[in-house]
Amino acid sequence: MNVKFAATAMTLALGACASTPSDSVAPGTVNDPYEGFNRQMFAFNNGVDKYALAPAAGAYKTVTPEFARDRVGDFLRNLKSPVVFVNDVLQAEPSRAADTFVRFTINTTIGLAGLWDAADHFGVEPHSEDFGQTLAVWGVDSGPYLVMPIIGPTTPRDLFGAGVDRVIDPLTWTEFDGDPDLDDKIAVGRGVLSALNARVALDDQIQQLNAQPEPYVALRRIYSSQRQAAIRNGRPEDEAEMYEDLPDFDEFEE
Numbered sequence: 001m002n003v004k005f006a007a008t009a010m011t012l013a014l015g016a017c018a019s020t021p022s023d024s025v026a027p028g029t030v031n032d033p034y035e036g037f038n039r040q041m042f043a044f045n046n047g048v049d050k051y052a053l054a055p056a057a058g059a060y061k062t063v064t065p066e067f068a069r070d071r072v073g074d075f076l077r078n079l080k081s082p083v084v085f086v087n088d089v090l091q092a093e094p095s096r097a098a099d100t101f102v103r104f105t106i107n108t109t110i111g112l113a114g115l116w117d118a119a120d121h122f123g124v125e126p127h128s129e130d131f132g133q134t135l136a137v138w139g140v141d142s143g144p145y146l147v148m149p150i151i152g153p154t155t156p157r158d159l160f161g162a163g164v165d166r167v168i169d170p171l172t173w174t175e176f177d178g179d180p181d182l183d184d185k186i187a188v189g190r191g192v193l194s195a196l197n198a199r200v201a202l203d204d205q206i207q208q209l210n211a212q213p214e215p216y217v218a219l220r221r222i223y224s225s226q227r228q229a230a231i232r233n234g235r236p237e238d239e240a241e242m243y244e245d246l247p248d249f250d251e252f253e254e
Contacts, residue, residue, distance in 0.1 A: 038147040071116065
């Protein structure tokens with residue numbers, strides 16, 4: 001069985017199985033009915049980070065200068081542009097979709113296949129979108145807060161969205177003549193490099209999180225608030241709510 005197809009199917013299946021209707025919760029709180037399980041997974045992920053990921057990231061930081069890590073980060077972000085563009089379109093954000101298209105074009109050409117974020121120097125700033133955010137814009141409930149092994153904090157909506165993003169990504173279906181396994185090797189290498197680069201970049205934040213009296217609660221709050229801000233595309237919360245009061249113009253169609 002194709003490894004990429006199996007991974008995609010597994011992610012979609014997990015998202016579907018985890019889509020349990022959320023209980024009503026008070027505004028400003030996080031729906032966490034599986035806290036016992038989540039805390040166990042949080043402890044497991046902390047162990048993986050402490051004994052595997054953090055040491056590997058430390059070695060990666062030692063042998064890789066900051067300039068090279070920045071180039072890796074720019075390259076990996078550019079690879080995500082097709083997924084970001086599709087979600088911009090699905091969210092009916094033409095201005096952001098145009099920015100994503102322009103950034104991908106500039107960075108892939110002038111930026112040497114994305115190794116340099118040339119678009120940023122032209123004033124076209126980056127942003128991120130994923131299908132979990134798209135589902136939120138469409139009004140799909142997030143479901144309960146979950147902490148998954150290795151993946152970390154998520155929700156059924158975001159877990160399912162990650163599977164769809166993998167399907168959308170052109171690199172998921174890219175095949176190379178002469179080496180049928182090369183695409184899988186590239187996918188694994190991309191994932192490992194992305195994890196190492198992100199772990200180095202987030203080292204200070206992770207240390208601050210672990211210094212909190214309740215790291216689990218702190219991470220749950222941070223994840224929830226950051227996802228809500230991402231869904232609003234940086235708009236203030238009251239401004240986002242304002243759009244809910246606009247009339248449904250479909251009612252005026254003949």
